[in-house]
Amino acid sequence: MSATLIVFFVLAALAVLGAVNLIVQRHPIHSALSLIVVMVALAGLYLLLGAEFVAAVQIIVYGGAIMVLFIFVIMLLNAGEEEHTNFSKLANIAGIPLAVAIAGFIAATIVHSGQPLPTAAAQGSLTNTKTLSMMIFRDFVYPFELTSFLILVAILGAIVLAQRER
């Protein structure tokens, strides 16, 4: 077993354990902290894949900005332990079988896919950040400009929604 494969399995186990912990924990702040573990593990996997810019953005934006926002809101609302209500019988009966079925179906499709996918590291080198920026600012320049409008709308929406009405 090569070193890359060992690193992959360690990071994959970390991500899956974090996701399971998100479900098991009853307090939202514990769920948020386990989600941060998942995101850092995924950033490590991106580095393993050679996507170093995406890994940095994952840490800065997801692990930094978005999760800090979540934890702010959890503390702002003083969210406590989850109440134990059982209004939805359907979710209790169908939830786990359906999710296992979907994950199994996707996994089976991947494993039994016709032509074998090339190995991820076949290309070897890291993606050049320069290549990436060339693509964003040349081929995807209109979507890029649209995202700036999207962020502007999101800022205005968040302010309008969260302000106290008077």
Add this chain to the structure above:
Amino acid sequence: MVPTSYYLVLSAILFGLGIVAFVFKRNIITIFMSIELMLNAVNLAFVAFSRALGKPDGEVFVLFVIVVAAAEAAVGLGIIILTARNRKSLNVERVDLLKL
């Protein structure tokens, strides 16, 4: 070297766990976090395919997905604050104004 299918299977497992969290959790903030988990699972599949096919397009898409997720988190958390203020609860079962 790690085969691409390993990454895709991991992505499927994380997506499935996100669905389980979405269905089972009662806290509206945790449900929102499970959506983020599913977005992350899809991002992993994007990067894995991008590397397998040798084209950087997938990584550009991941950057766009992250931007949209950030905007979604800002608006969604605003809605959560509003809901918590109006209903005095974070339990989704209590947000049933549209229920007959």
